[in-house]
Amino acid sequence: MEELKLGALRVRGWSRGCELCWRGSKAVVFITGLCNLYSSCFYCTISSWRRGRDVQFVDEIEVKDVSDVIAELRAIDAEGMSVTGGEPALVLDRVLRYIKIVRGELGAKLHIHMYTNGVLMDEEKLSKLADVGLDEIRFHSWDDDVWNLVEAAQDSGLCVGFEMPAIPLSPYIRRLKDLALHLDRGGGRFLNLNELEFSEMNRKELLHMGLKPSPESEVAVSGSRDAAKDVLSFVERNTGIDGYFCPAAQKDYQMWTRWRRRAKRAAESYEDVTEDGTVFRVELSGSKLLLRRITHALHGEDFAVSGEKVMMPLNTFKKLVEEDLVDLNDLECFGVEYAPLPGRRIEVARYPCSFLLRSLKKDFEVKARKQQSS
Ligand code: SF4
Numbered sequence: 119m120e121e122l123k124l125g126a127l128r129v130r131g132w133s134r135g136c137e138l139c140w141r142g143s144k145a146v147v148f149i150t151g152l153c154n155l156y157s158s159c160f161y162c163t164i165s166s167w168r169r170g171r172d173v174q175f176v177d178e179i180e181v182k183d184v185s186d187v188i189a190e191l192r193a194i195d196a197e198g199m200s201v202t203g204g205e206p207a208l209v210l211d212r213v214l215r216y217i218k219i220v221r222g223e224l225g226a227k228l229h230i231h232m233y234t235n236g237v238l239m240d241e242e243k244l245s246k247l248a249d250v251g252l253d254e255i256r257f258h259s260w261d262d263d264v265w266n267l268v269e270a271a272q273d274s275g276l277c278v279g280f281e282m283p284a285i286p287l288s289p290y291i292r293r294l295k296d297l298a299l300h301l302d303r304g305g306g307r308f309l310n311l312n313e314l315e316f317s318e319m320n321r322k323e324l325l326h327m328g329l330k331p332s333p334e335s336e337v338a339v340s341g342s343r344d345a346a347k348d349v350l351s352f353v354e355r356n357t358g359i360d361g362y363f364c365p366a367a368q369k370d371y372q373m374w375t376r377w378r379r380r381a382k383r384a385a386e387s388y389e390d391v392t393e394d395g396t397v398f399r400v401e402l403s404g405s406k407l408l409l410r411r412i413t414h415a416l417h418g419e420d421f422a423v424s425g426e427k428v429m430m431p432l433n434t435f436k437k438l439v440e441e442d443l444v445d446l447n448d449l450e451c452f453g454v455e456y457a458p459l460p461g462r463r464i465e466v467a468r469y470p471c472s473f474l475l476r477s478l479k480k481d482f483e484v485k486a487r488k489q490q491s492s
Contacts (some may be wrong), residue, residue: 119350124448125367129361130359130360131352131360132308132362133279133307135198136362136364138197139368141197142377145196145199145200146202147176147187147199147216148175148202149204149206149212149216150173150204150206150208151168152171153205154208154238157451159235159245160327161283161315161323161324161330162317163184163315163317164204165317166319166336177190178365178436178459179414180279184215184219187216188223188224191469192460193460194376194379195379196228197227198228198230198231199220199229200230200233201213201231202232203231205235205238207234207238207239207454210243213232214246214247217230217251220251226251229254230254231254231255231277234258236261236267237256237261237360240267240270241273241274248274254278254279255276255277255278255279256310259277259321261282265297265304270303278306278307279307280301282297284314284346286339286340288339291345294309298349298356298359299356301327301359302356302358304441308360308362311345311361311363313339313342313363313365314329314342315338316337338366338367339437343365347363349361350363351403367439374394376395378391378395380395380458381395381396384458387431388434390432397458398453398455399454400430400453400454400474401428401453402427402428402430402435402444403426405425405448408448416428416438435474446475451474452468453473454467454470484487
């Protein structure tokens with residue numbers, strides 16, 4: 119069993135969908151907030167404002183139609199897409215239409231996988247999904263009837279696996295080991311175990327069952343990783359399938375890597391990409407005469423002019439300050455950080471000039487110290 123970043127665990131290998139998720143090159147399509155199992159999945163983490171509502175999102179962006187999904191796939195230069203919910207089978211026509219159109223627009227290389235609780239699935243629906251271009255299906259169920267769909271899904275040409283919460287209680291651990299054997303016998307390819315998480319919706323129930331938050335994490339349930347390790351050791355010893363444990367922290371990691379991909383593509387030459395996947399630029403505004411003086415002084419540098427504003431990356435601003443090319447007292451000056459969403463920018467922070475100068479001063483001091491010591 120391999121130990122990976124953030125506490126993830128892997129036996130033999132993992133599905134293409136998981137590989138792309140770690141790279142941040144997968145867009146997540148939340149196809150509906152409707153689900154037929156809210157009353158039985160006590161651990162479900164779907165937020166209250168999505169639960170039971172037929173809303174759609176791609177990553178953090180609300181979707182009106184499939185064109186929004188395609189825009190996001192292009193914005194992050196996606197190599198993969200997952201369809202999740204809620205229960206996608208409740209809006210199967212929508213799922214089929216989206217996959218067909220996305221496949222047509224982005225071609226065969228895009229990897230597409232879908233999660234389902236399987237209750238409404240049958241051979242015909244699985245074949246339809248495979249026909250429109252679904253690559254991989256991940257069932258989530260404790261129920262034998264759904265487990266018995268593995269072969270039908272395999273026969274439709276789909277890569278088949280299960281994705282289950284690692285509940286640190288003996289009956290669930292035993293059931294997960296049974297599932298591993300069932301997958302191995304029926305031609306399933308992988309068993310993914312997610313670290314069990316506390317959420318606003320499941321907190322009361324999990325605490326009632328005696329589960330406790332992990333001291334090392336804000337959301338993970340204590341013992342969930344150990345339970346997954348126990349099941350994955352079993353997978354390693356007794357089956358030939360792949361096994362993987364996905365830590366709760368991976369969700370944030372996935373989001374940051376995706377944001378960074380999006381920011382790199384969205385950033386203009388006069389902007390910087392930050393560690394957090396936002397874009398940053400310095401914006402100066404003032405009289406026309408002053409702005410003309412600045413653009414003249416910045417000849418050959420990266421900058422852009424929009425109306426009565428000159429925009430530039432931090433390094434260009436640094437040059438202006440270092441070489442004393444303008445009097446900042448005559449200008450309005452801000453460092454502005456934006457979240458780059460497809461086709462638009464959302465301002466997330468605005469830093470005053472004094473803040474920028476302080477950070478540059480630190481930079482100059484470090485440089486001066488380095489020069490002195492060399
Ligand atoms: S099937 Fe999934 S979305 Fe539906 S209730 Fe269970 S965990 Fe939540």
